[in-house]
Amino acid sequence: MSIVSKGNVTVVLIHKRTNLLITSILLGLISLPSMTIVAMGTPAMSNDKSPRAYAQKIGNSIPPQKTPDIKPSELTPTYPASAPPPRVDSLPNQRGVQEHTQETDYRVSNLLADFTGNLWVGSWRGLSRIDPNTGKIIARVSLPNIAIGALAQDKVGRLWVGSYEGLIRVEPRTNEITAQNLFLPSKRVLSLLLDKRGYLWAGTDNGLALISPDQGLIMTTLKNLPGVSANTLTLDAEGHLWVGTLDGLVRVNTANALIIKRIGNLPGTTVQALAISPEGLIWAGMPNNLLVINPKTGAVLRSVTRLRGRDVTSVRFAKDGSIWVGTNNGLLRLNPNTGAVLDEEVTGLPSSRVLTLVSDVGNKLWIGTSEGLAWLMPKMGSAKPHIAFSRAVK
Numbered sequence: 001m002s003i004v005s006k007g008n009v010t011v012v013l014i015h016k017r018t019n020l021l022i023t024s025i026l027l028g029l030i031s032l033p034s035m036t037i038v039a040m041g042t043p044a045m046s047n048d049k050s051p052r053a054y055a056q057k058i059g060n061s062i063p064p065q066k067t068p069d070i071k072p073s074e075l076t077p078t079y080p081a082s083a084p085p086p087r088v089d090s091l092p093n094q095r096g097v098q099e100h101t102q103e104t105d106y107r108v109s110n111l112l113a114d115f116t117g118n119l120w121v122g123s124w125r126g127l128s129r130i131d132p133n134t135g136k137i138i139a140r141v142s143l144p145n146i147a148i149g150a151l152a153q154d155k156v157g158r159l160w161v162g163s164y165e166g167l168i169r170v171e172p173r174t175n176e177i178t179a180q181n182l183f184l185p186s187k188r189v190l191s192l193l194l195d196k197r198g199y200l201w202a203g204t205d206n207g208l209a210l211i212s213p214d215q216g217l218i219m220t221t222l223k224n225l226p227g228v229s230a231n232t233l234t235l236d237a238e239g240h241l242w243v244g245t246l247d248g249l250v251r252v253n254t255a256n257a258l259i260i261k262r263i264g265n266l267p268g269t270t271v272q273a274l275a276i277s278p279e280g281l282i283w284a285g286m287p288n289n290l291l292v293i294n295p296k297t298g299a300v301l302r303s304v305t306r307l308r309g310r311d312v313t314s315v316r317f318a319k320d321g322s323i324w325v326g327t328n329n330g331l332l333r334l335n336p337n338t339g340a341v342l343d344e345e346v347t348g349l350p351s352s353r354v355l356t357l358v359s360d361v362g363n364k365l366w367i368g369t370s371e372g373l374a375w376l377m378p379k380m381g382s383a384k385p386h387i388a389f390s391r392a393v394k
Contacts, residue, residue, distance in 0.1 A: 106391050108368030111358040112151040114172065119361050120159065121373060122148035123389060127161060132362025135386055141175045143168060152192035152200060154213040160200060162189025167202055169216055179216035184209050185223050193233040193241070195254040201241060203230025208243065210257055220257045226250055234274040236295060242282060244271030249284065263298040266291060275315040277336055283323065285312030290325060304339045306332065316357040324365060326354030331367060348382030349374050350390060
């Protein structure tokens with residue numbers, strides 16, 4: 001270290017040993033009293049030229065710092081008066097909502113009038129029997145699977161229920177399950193029909209099966225069904241079976257389960273509803289049409305104008321000769337001879353999506369929809385929902 005004096009100013013040149021002290025002073029780590037600073041900001045040293053002594057002297061000469069008086073109110077910040085920002089709720093966990101929400105399915109997919117005049121209602125909440133005159137529920141049947149695809153009754157009154165898990169036989173007098181058959185071409189039963197001999201035909205999404213109602217056993221199967229899926233079944237005047245498939249119509253000999261005839265290349269391709277008119281003509285409901293077909297020639301006689309472009313889901317002839325047509329968007333009544341609409345769209349249905357129809361039971365037309373059961377009487381302005389099968393009643 002060396003000292004250079006000029007007048008009242010002393011310049012102190014500090015070498016490497018005191019660099020740390022100077023750096024600390026410059027960074028504010030050591031507070032200095034008000035004094036004259038020159039050159040590198042270091043006060044003049046005393047006669048003791050030792051850097052340690054000089055640093056000690058500086059430290060001893062620093063008076064204690066006094067904390068300024070600050071009022072507490074001065075520490076609180078002030079903001080302009082304004083409304084708080086709107087609260088944004090976090091988005092729900094959609095996966096959790098889907099996993100924990102158990103939505104009840106109110107669809108009524110099948111209706112069947114039995115020999116006693118009662119009505120069986122196959123819904124996705126179970127199987128019930130009601131009095132069609134009063135609408136009162138007579139019985140409920142507990143089933144292992146409530147996704148009912150078809151209903152039929154054999155000649156001794158036993159009820160057959162086709163579900164998405166197989167075939168079940170129910171005794172109506174006790175409402176008990178008396179037989180089950182799970183060995184079908186597919187467990188998913190879409191249609192059931194009793195032929196004139198009393199044998200049961202079960203249509204699945206993978207072919208046909210002929211079943212003995214007494215034993216509940218399969219007698220034969222028709223797995224290589226053209227069009228694969230037996231969506232709907234009906235019998236013609238000769239007692240043979242007509243099957244609506246994914247690729248048109250197939251006629252099957254009920255005596256030997258052999259295919260007699262096939263009608264393909266139909267507009268819309270898929271046949272999902274069938275009915276035979278009193279004259280023996282086939283009425284076929286398609287996803288975009290309603291066709292009238294000559295069963296002998298396979299020729300399409302008519303495409304009903306009013307139903308073109310509409311998804312026909314159910315076709316049913318009434319005793320008065322008219323025909324009811326249920327669609328994916330409404331219900332109509334037609335004159336079968338001309339195709340003219342006799343009744344405009346029926347109002348008052350639980351849903352416009354009609355799934356099944358049965359006419360002239362308790363002097364009513366019964367309508368199964370995707371949202372419940374309804375009934376309609378002649379000259380009524382609109383249909384009435386059955387409260388026991390409605391979404392309004394949990």
